[in-house]
Amino acid sequence: MSNHPVTYQLEKKEKHTGARLGKITTPHGTFETPMFMPVGTLATVKTMAPEELEEMGAGIILSNTYHLWLRPGADIVEEAGGLHSFMNWDKGILTDSGGFQVFSLAHMRKIEEEGVHFRSHLDGSKLFLSPEKAINVQNKLGPDIMMSFDECPPFDESYDYTKKSVERTSRWAERGLKAHQNPDTQGLFGIVQGGGFEDLRKQSAKDLTSLDFAGYSIGGLSVGEPKEEMYRVLDFTTPLLPEDKPRYLMGVGTPDALIEGVMRGVDMFDCVLPTRIARNGTTMTSKGRLVVKNAAYAKDFRPLDENCNCYTCRNYTRAYIRHLIKSEETFGLRLTSYHNLYFLLDLMKKVRQAIREDNLLEFKESFFEEYGYNKPNAKNF
């Protein structure tokens, strides 16, 4: 096993669950885990300044290979001195490989053993992304953590197809590892796939852990399947991953799934949900979802969340934020984005504290109760 530039240090495991408290060290600092990572696809967490992300406690953010490759192009980012310099963010950066776009742009791409042929979503031009190309681009972008180029099939894909896909993703992972040019400064993660099939998840985990990745992520979840299905898969998948490396559950960002994921031994999460719903006028609060753009808040002069200490909640009211959003003022989107990110980062902070104190189950119970997950027909993420 070589020395990776990204390392995991386990501090303790919660007494009653599989939850892990730890630290991940990257060339751009150390952050505590479990951690939620804000998503900044195009080298910006939409509407947020890096200073604000730092202020709210983000230690690492995401960006995206496919999107940056198309615009502005990997060479420009490289010439700028890499992503950190380009976007003025000196903490951790993780780039997704473009694997998710194999899923989300499914109707304009074609998968082959060599790689994936895409149609650019920007101008329709023909593109080709391979495991080597994805690594090559990420080497130029210069994130602390790079992801292997994988295929993320739909959860309800057939066993036969999923099996073929898993095997190909494993081969792609190995090819990516070989193509990696900066193993001393950038860590590369492998992505476990396999849909809802236990033996395929096992196969995928076995293939990938036989290779020396800096960390492992669990992909192919949170793609529309019921939460119980995701938890079921996590139950048998996280135990397949090495104890001494980071575990990253991709695409998860609902409060309950974050806690459930932590209890099953996950260290890192990312999700566009908090920032996307924020831009669409919805917020997460300790009392559950609050659609601040709704008429009910027109004359509500309380903060979004009376238990929140974020910049938004310390200074602005629901009525004002609703007004801004209804008026399409960008400041409104900033305020809700700030709050939602703060909410999840703060949630993870509380989760870490609960692990430290061995009372994660109690914490979960009271959080769920407050948030409204225990109510029968509660509308919540």
Add this chain to the structure above:
RNA sequence: GGAGGGAUAGCGAAGUGGCCAAACGCAGCGGACUGUAAAUCCGUUCCUUCGGGUUCGUAGGUUCAAAUCCUACUCCCUCCA
């Protein structure tokens, strides 16, 4: 005083005898959103006991049938005096 144009649902605006409870846009209301083709998308907005009932400035009329044709009236706009 004279000549012409116009009044359509919350607003703007199509429609000029039947397929019109009336296109479309906006505004309003609600919903969706999970490794971001998303500051996007979807639904809905006369009343209703869901059978139907009342609408297209107002009042009459023609017609089997009128937002659409005719008459009068009211109001608005433009031009001329």
